[in-house]
Amino acid sequence: MKKKVVYICSPFRPTGVNPAMEQYQNVELAKRACKRAVKQGHAVLCPHLVYPQFLADGNPQEREQGIMAGLRELELADEVWVVGSRISEGMSREISRAGAMGIPIKCVGDPRVAEDRLLEAVLGVRR
Numbered sequence: 001m002k003k004k005v006v007y008i009c010s011p012f013r014p015t016g017v018n019p020a021m022e023q024y025q026n027v028e029l030a031k032r033a034c035k036r037a038v039k040q041g042h043a044v045l046c047p048h049l050v051y052p053q054f055l056a057d058g059n060p061q062e063r064e065q066g067i068m069a070g071l072r073e074l075e076l077a078d079e080v081w082v083v084g085s086r087i088s089e090g091m092s093r094e095i096s097r098a099g100a101m102g103i104p105i106k107c108v109g110d111p112r113v114a115e116d117r118l119l120e121a122v123l124g125v126r127r
Contacts, residue, residue, distance in 0.1 A: 005045060006037040007077035009095060011088040012048040033083040033108060045073045071097050081108040
């Protein structure tokens with residue numbers, strides 16, 4: 001199997017009633033997807049784990065700068081992995097750009113969710 005540069009496309013911004021918890025869960029989801037790709041031998045690009053470290057997502061200008069930088073990184077990807085249960089506005093832009101550039105798009109399940117479902121089905125265990 002040829003190793004790839006995989007672009008992780010998952011939600012970042014919270015939309016629910018507990019933004020801090022949702023933000024944490026979104027970051028953890030992206031990290032699990034990155035880890036899965038690296039364990040398969042791929043390199044990863046995951047701009048929403050990098051740019052919010054120094055650009056304020058709550059500042060519209062800085063958010064747009066981060067999105068544009070991420071879309072530039074997308075040009076380096078061999079494949080886009082879409083992860084999560086919803087498509088955010090930022091993800092929609094990434095998916096659209098990848099499609100326009102002919103980059104393959106793959107929907108990838110969250111490894112933890114799959115593991116949880118298996119444990120529940122086989123052992124009746126819920127985490």
